[in-house]
Amino acid sequence: MSRRLPPLNALRAFEAAARHLSFTKAAEELHVTQAAISHQIKGLEEWLAMPLFRRMNRALILTEAGQAYLPSVKDALDTLAHATERLFRRDQAGSLTVSTMPSLAAKWLVMRLGRFQALHPDIDVLLQSNPQITDFAQQDVDVAIRFGLGRWPGVRAERLMKEDIFPVCAPYMLKGPKPLRTPDDLRHHTLLHDDYMINWTNWFEAAGVTGIDVTRGPRYTDSALLIQAATDGQGIALAREVLVADDLAAGRLVRLFTVTLPGDYAYYVVAPHHYFARPKVKAFRDWIFSEAERYAVETISQSPTKM
Amino acid sequence: MSRRLPPLNALRAFEAAARHLSFTKAAEELHVTQAAISHQIKGLEEWLAMPLFRRMNRALILTEAGQAYLPSVKDALDTLAHATERLFRRDQAGSLTVSTMPSLAAKWLVMRLGRFQALHPDIDVLLQSNPQITDFAQQDVDVAIRFGLGRWPGVRAERLMKEDIFPVCAPYMLKGPKPLRTPDDLRHHTLLHDDYMINWTNWFEAAGVTGIDVTRGPRYTDSALLIQAATDGQGIALAREVLVADDLAAGRLVRLFTVTLPGDYAYYVVAPHHYFARPKVKAFRDWIFSEAERYAVETISQSPTKM
DNA sequence: GCTTCGGATTAGTTTTGCTAATCCAGCTTA
DNA sequence: TAAGCTGGATTAGCAAAACTAATCCGAAGC
Numbered sequence: 001m002s003r004r005l006p007p008l009n010a011l012r013a014f015e016a017a018a019r020h021l022s023f024t025k026a027a028e029e030l031h032v033t034q035a036a037i038s039h040q041i042k043g044l045e046e047w048l049a050m051p052l053f054r055r056m057n058r059a060l061i062l063t064e065a066g067q068a069y070l071p072s073v074k075d076a077l078d079t080l081a082h083a084t085e086r087l088f089r090r091d092q093a094g095s096l097t098v099s100t101m102p103s104l105a106a107k108w109l110v111m112r113l114g115r116f117q118a119l120h121p122d123i124d125v126l127l128q129s130n131p132q133i134t135d136f137a138q139q140d141v142d143v144a145i146r147f148g149l150g151r152w153p154g155v156r157a158e159r160l161m162k163e164d165i166f167p168v169c170a171p172y173m174l175k176g177p178k179p180l181r182t183p184d185d186l187r188h189h190t191l192l193h194d195d196y197m198i199n200w201t202n203w204f205e206a207a208g209v210t211g212i213d214v215t216r217g218p219r220y221t222d223s224a225l226l227i228q229a230a231t232d233g234q235g236i237a238l239a240r241e242v243l244v245a246d247d248l249a250a251g252r253l254v255r256l257f258t259v260t261l262p263g264d265y266a267y268y269v270v271a272p273h274h275y276f277a278r279p280k281v282k283a284f285r286d287w288i289f290s291e292a293e294r295y296a297v298e299t300i301s302q303s304p305t306k307m
Numbered sequence: 308m309s310r311r312l313p314p315l316n317a318l319r320a321f322e323a324a325a326r327h328l329s330f331t332k333a334a335e336e337l338h339v340t341q342a343a344i345s346h347q348i349k350g351l352e353e354w355l356a357m358p359l360f361r362r363m364n365r366a367l368i369l370t371e372a373g374q375a376y377l378p379s380v381k382d383a384l385d386t387l388a389h390a391t392e393r394l395f396r397r398d399q400a401g402s403l404t405v406s407t408m409p410s411l412a413a414k415w416l417v418m419r420l421g422r423f424q425a426l427h428p429d430i431d432v433l434l435q436s437n438p439q440i441t442d443f444a445q446q447d448v449d450v451a452i453r454f455g456l457g458r459w460p461g462v463r464a465e466r467l468m469k470e471d472i473f474p475v476c477a478p479y480m481l482k483g484p485k486p487l488r489t490p491d492d493l494r495h496h497t498l499l500h501d502d503y504m505i506n507w508t509n510w511f512e513a514a515g516v517t518g519i520d521v522t523r524g525p526r527y528t529d530s531a532l533l534i535q536a537a538t539d540g541q542g543i544a545l546a547r548e549v550l551v552a553d554d555l556a557a558g559r560l561v562r563l564f565t566v567t568l569p570g571d572y573a574y575y576v577v578a579p580h581h582y583f584a585r586p587k588v589k590a591f592r593d594w595i596f597s598e599a600e601r602y603a604v605e606t607i608s609q610s611p612t613k614m
Numbered sequence: 615g616c617t618t619c620g621g622a623t624t625a626g627t628t629t630t631g632c633t634a635a636t637c638c639a640g641c642t643t644a
Numbered sequence: 645t646a647a648g649c650t651g652g653a654t655t656a657g658c659a660a661a662a663c664t665a666a667t668c669c670g671a672a673g674c
Contacts, residue, residue, distance in 0.1 A: 001323075001326070001336060002336065003384060003385075003387075003388035004388060004391060004392065004395075005319070005384065005387055005388055005391060006391060007630080008315035008316055008318075008319070008387070009315055009316070009630080009631075011315075011387065012312070012315070016308075019308070022651080022652095023651070023652060023653095024650085024651060024652080029308060029309065032631085032632065032633090033632070033633060033634080034651075034652070034653095035632075035633070035634080035635095035652090035653080035654080035655095036631065036632050036633075037652090038651095038652060038653060038654085039630095039631075039632080039653095039654095040630095040631080040632095041652095042653080042654095043630090043631095045581070046581045048391075048394060048395075049398070049581045049582065049584040049585045050394065050398055050582075050585060051443070051444075054444065054445055054446075054447065055444045055445060055651090055652060055653085056445055056640095057639060057640045057641070057650085057651080057652090058639095058640075058641070058649095058650055058651060058652090059651090060651090060652085063447060064447070065394055065397070065398075068390075068393070068394065068397065069390055069391075069394055072386050072387065072389070072390030072393075073387065073390060075383075075386055076382075076383040076384070076386040076387045076390075077310060077312065077383075078310070079379050079382055079383040079386065080310075080312055080315070080318065080379065080380065080383045081310035081311060081312055082379070083375075083376055083379030083380060083383075084311060084312060084313060084355075084376075085311065086375065086379075087355060087357065087372055087375065087376055088311075088355075090372070090375065091356070091357055091372075136358070137358075137361070137362045137621095137622095138361055138362060138363055139361075140361065140370065140371075274352070274353045274356045275356060275357075277356040278356045278357060314661080316661080316662075329620080329621095330620075330621060330622095331619090331620060331621080339662085339663065339664090340663070340664060340665080341620075341621070341622095342621090342622080342623080342624095342663075342664070342665080342666095343662065343663050343664075344621090345620095345621060345622060345623085346622095346623095346661095346662075346663080347661095347662080347663095348621095349622080349623095350661085350662095362620090362621060362622085363671095364619085364620080364621090364670060364671040364672070365618095365619055365620060365621090365671075365672070366620090367620085367621080615674100616673105616674085617672100617673085617674080618671100618672080618673075618674095619670105619671090619672080619673095620669100620670100620671100621668105621669090621670100622667100622668075622669075622670105623666100623667080623668070623669095624665100624666085624667080624668090625664100625665095625666095625667105626663100626664080626665090627662100627663080627664075627665105628661100628662080628663070628664090629660100629661080629662070629663085630659100630660080630661065630662080631658105631659080631660070631661080632657105632658085632659075632660085633656100633657085633658075633659090634655100634656095634657095634658105635654100635655085635656095636653100636654080636655080636656105637652105637653075637654070637655095638651100638652090638653075638654095639650100639651100639652100639653105640649105640650085640651100641648100641649080641650080642647100642648085642649075642650095643646100643647085643648080643649095644645100644646095644647090644648100
C-alpha cells in the first residue's frame with residue numbers, strides 16, 4: 001500500500017495557481033508571498049519531472065499535464081476540506097461526555113443540567129459518573145470535573161469552585177436525647193465518614209476538640225451516600241458544602257456549629273489543553289462557570305449564622 | 308475559496324496508522340520512524356482539537372471522529388496518488404515534442420525516426436522544426452537538438468555529434484568547363500553560403516587561399532536549401548558533414564579537397580535537467596545517442612580519400 | 615522479576631516552507 | 645523613448661515542520 005505522492009503542500013499551491021492562472025493571486029488566497037508559491041510550483045514540477053505551467057509574460061498557461069492534474073487535485077483537496085469541516089461540525093453538536101464524581105453528579109450537577117440543555121439544545125450531555133481520575137488518552141471523555149488540588153499532569157485544570165467542610169445532620173437530631181450544642185458533644189454521637197479526601201481529624205483540630213475516637217463509625221466512598229445516611233439520621237456527617245447545599249436549603253439537613261474546614265481542595269474543569277478550543281467543550285465550560293458563579297452568589301446570601 | 312486544511316503530511320500518517328491500527332506499522336509503510344508518526348498524529352489531534360485514537364496498551368482504537376475521518380482521507384490520498392500515476396504514465400507514452408533546426412530534421416533525423424518508432428511504438432514524435440533556441444518555459448517542447456557550443460543557460464546539454472565543414476558540389480561539375488583541382492580554382496566558381504554559423508572565410512584560411520571574394524554568391528539561412536542548391540548544380544556549397552552525409556553516400560554530391568574546418572560547434576541534446584528523468588525524454592535521448600554512435604561508425608568507414 | 619510490546623517524549627538535526635529584496639522581460643503610458 | 649508597472653524567478657536567510665536516535669512509560673506475558 002505504498003502510494004507515490006508529491007509534496008502535498010505544493011499541491012495546494014498548484015491548485016490555487018492553476019485556478020487563478022496567477023501565482024500572485026494564489027499567494028493572496030493562501031496568505032503567503034508570491035515567492036513561496038513560485039518555489040512550491042518549481043519544486044513540484046521538478047518532483048514530477050514535467051512542467052505544469054507555461055510562463056508567458058504577464059500570463060500563465062496550464063500545460064496539458066497541468067490541465068490533466070488539476071481536476072483530481074482540486075477534488076482531493078475539496079474532499080479533505082469537507083471531511084475536516086464535517087469533523088468540526090460534529091464537534092459543535094451531538095454528544096458531549098462529561099465525567100465527574102458520583103457525588104457531584106447527584107448533588108449538584110444533575111439538577112442544573114436542564115439549564116445547559118435549554119441553552120444548547122443541540123448538545124446532548126452524557127454524564128459519566130466515575131470516582132477515578134480521567135485518563136483522556138484511553139477514555140472517550142470530552143471534559144471532566146474533578147475534586148482535588150488541580151495539579152494533574154498533562155491536562156489543563158480550571159478552578160471552578162472552592163469547597164468548605166463542616167458537620168451536618170438531620171434536623172430532628174437537634175431535639176434528640178443526646179445534645180448537640182458544642183463540638184465536644186459529638187463524642188456521644190455516631191460519626192459518618194467520607195472516605196473521599198476528607199476526615200474528621202482535621203475538623204476536630206480546627207474546632208479545638210481532642211479525645212474523640214475518629215476511627216469509629218460508618219465510612220462511605222461515595223459522598224452522596226454519606227449525605228443520604230445523614231439525611232436519614234444515621235449520624236453526623238462531615239460533609240462538603242457544595243454537595244449539601246440543596247439539602248440545607250430544603251431543610252433536609254442542618255449544619256452544625258460554625259467551624260469550617262477550608263480546603264486546599266477544589267472543583268476543577270479538566271481536559272487536555274487543546275480540547276478547550278472545541279466548541280462543545282467550550283460551551284460546557286462557559287456554562288458551568290456561569291453556574292458556579294450563580295451558586296456562589298446564592299451561597300453568600302445564605303451565609304451560616306446559626307449555632 | 309479558502310479551504311481550512313490540516314497539515315497534509317500529517318494526514319498521510321493518520322491514514323496509514325488508522326488502516327494498520329498501529330503507529331509502528333504505519334512508520335514502516337511510510338519509511339519513517341515510529342516517533343515521526345507519533346509526532347504527526349499528536350500534531351494533527353491538536354490541530355483538530357480532538358482525539359483520533361484511543362491509546363490502549365499494545366493497541367490502538369479509532370475514536371468516532373477518527374472513524375468518521377478515515378474514509379474521506381483515504382479517498383483523497385488515493386485520488387492524488389492515481390492522478391499522479393496517470394501523469395507519470397502519460398509521460399511514458401503519447402506524444403513527445405522534439406525541436407530541432409530544419410536542416411537536421413530534413414537531412415538527418417527524418418530518415419532515422421522510423422527506427423525510433425519501431426523501438427517505441429507507443430511514443431509519437433512530434434518533430435518541431437525551428438531555427439530558434441528553444442525556450443522551454445514558454446514552449447511545449449520536451450527535448451531539443453541544437454547546434455552550437457553547448458553552453459546554454461538553465462538547461463542541460465549533452466554533446467551528441469561533432470561537425471566538420473567542407474565544400475561540396477554536384478558530381479557533374481567536376482567535368483565542367485571550370486576546373487576544380489585545387490582550392491584556388493574556387494575563385495572561378497559560384498560560392499553558396501550557409502548563413503547559419505559558418506562561412507567561407509574560415510575555410511579559405513585553413514586552405515591557405517587568399518584573394519577570393521567571399522561576399523559574392525547566394526546565401527541560405529536554411530542549410531537544407533543550401534544543400535539542395537548544391538545538388539542542383541547552382542554552385543559550390545560550404546556544407547556540414549552530418550547534413551550532406553547521405554547525399555555523399557548516394558552520389559548526389561561530391562566532396563571537394565581534403566581541407567576540413569573542424570568546428571567548436573556540435574549538436575547537443577538539450578532540455579531542462581529534470582526533463583531527462585522523464586521516461587519519454589530518456590527513451591528518445593538514449594535512442595538518438597545510439598543513432599549518433601551508429602552514424603559515427605559509418606562515417607569512419609567511409610573516410611575521405613579522394614582528391 | 616524480567617522481557618517484550620508499542621506509543622510518548624526528549625533533544626537534536628535535516629528538510630521544507632516562507633520571507634524580503636531584487637532581478638528579469640515584456641507591456642503600457644506619457 | 646524613458647519610466648513605471650506587472651508578474652514570475654531567484655537569492656540569501658530565517659522559521660517551522662519533519663524526522664531521528666535514544667529513552668521512558670505502562671501494561672501484558674512468561
